[in-house]
Amino acid sequence: MRKKLTISSIQKCKGERPLVMITAYDALFARLVSESADMILVGDSLNMSFAGAKDTLSTTLDQMIYHTNAVCAGASESFIVADMPFGTYMNKKEALKNSLKMFQETSADCVKIEGGKDKADIIKYLTSNGIAVCGHIGLLPQSVRGEGGYKVKGKTDDEAKQLIKDAKAVEKAGSFCMVIEGVKAEVAKEVAQAVSIPVIGIGAGKDVDGQVLVFSDMLGLFEEFTPKFVKKYLDGASLVRGAVASYADEVQKREFPSEIHTY
Numbered sequence: 091m092r093k094k095l096t097i098s099s100i101q102k103c104k105g106e107r108p109l110v111m112i113t114a115y116d117a118l119f120a121r122l123v124s125e126s127a128d129m130i131l132v133g134d135s136l137n138m139s140f141a142g143a144k145d146t147l148s149t150t151l152d153q154m155i156y157h158t159n160a161v162c163a164g165a166s167e168s169f170i171v172a173d174m175p176f177g178t179y180m181n182k183k184e185a186l187k188n189s190l191k192m193f194q195e196t197s198a199d200c201v202k203i204e205g206g207k208d209k210a211d212i213i214k215y216l217t218s219n220g221i222a223v224c225g226h227i228g229l230l231p232q233s234v235r236g237e238g239g240y241k242v243k244g245k246t247d248d249e250a251k252q253l254i255k256d257a258k259a260v261e262k263a264g265s266f267c268m269v270i271e272g273v274k275a276e277v278a279k280e281v282a283q284a285v286s287i288p289v290i291g292i293g294a295g296k297d298v299d300g301q302v303l304v305f306s307d308m309l310g311l312f313e314e315f316t317p318k319f320v321k322k323y324l325d326g327a328s329l330v331r332g333a334v335a336s337y338a339d340e341v342q343k344r345e346f347p348s349e350i351h352t353y
């Protein structure tokens with residue numbers, strides 16, 4: 091079994107080796123991914139691949155708590171990051187109330203909140219009240235309706251400068267690491283070099299301090315759409331379909347259950 095990472099051991103990885111983060115939403119997959127991942131993210135992306143919604147915005151805090159508990163049960167020796175859903179950290183008071191609920195009702199090691207400089211005061215308030223925070227800058231899935239789509243960031247000089255400001259503000263506010271999503275690789279590299287905390291990329295190229303992927307994307311289980319940055323390490327959907335078709339076929343032919351599966 092892998093030794094559970096701590097905030098300081100995660101931070102020490104910067105410059106030493108890339109960090110591996112993967113999402114999980116239940117105990118079964120949490121147990122499976124925990125063998126290779128440094129950190130497990132209970133992402134609000136579960137609203138799409140698990141609950142079938144078109145974006146992450148309708149995820150509730152109670153749903154995140156339910157799934158975080160399932161992941162903690164399956165991977166008790168992993169460092170668990172719990173996403174705070176849309177609308178639960180609109181101001182300092184709400185953010186603290188809802189993050190405390192997450193910390194009191196689960197054993198998540200930190201919460202993740204989306205936003206840069208604009209969220210610095212909230213991050214500072216959380217960290218000064220004992221809540222460890224993973225930041226999330228760049229393309230923010232919770233802003234998809236506000237921005238009218240998923241827009242890659244860092245395409246202009248102004249956007250690149252803003253991302254560096256965001257990263258520095260998130261670090262200064264007390265975040266121990268951050269996710270950077272959907273950012274031009276050369277800009278993500280500059281961002282990672284501009285701060286001393288680990289910057290974990292998704293769709294942000296290879297020159298950052300680690301990578302995160304959504305497990306249902308990288309296992310080829312989520313078929314609705316595949317972003318350019320997703321590498322499918324398994325054709326999960328075909329394997330599942332094939333297995334279920336074989337089962338159905340054997341049931342129809344009365345080949346299952348056979349002698350060895352019968353009491």
Ligand code: KIV
Binds near residue numbers: 131134269271
């Ligand atoms: O919800 C999620 O899975 C995430 C990743 C895309 C980083 O936030």
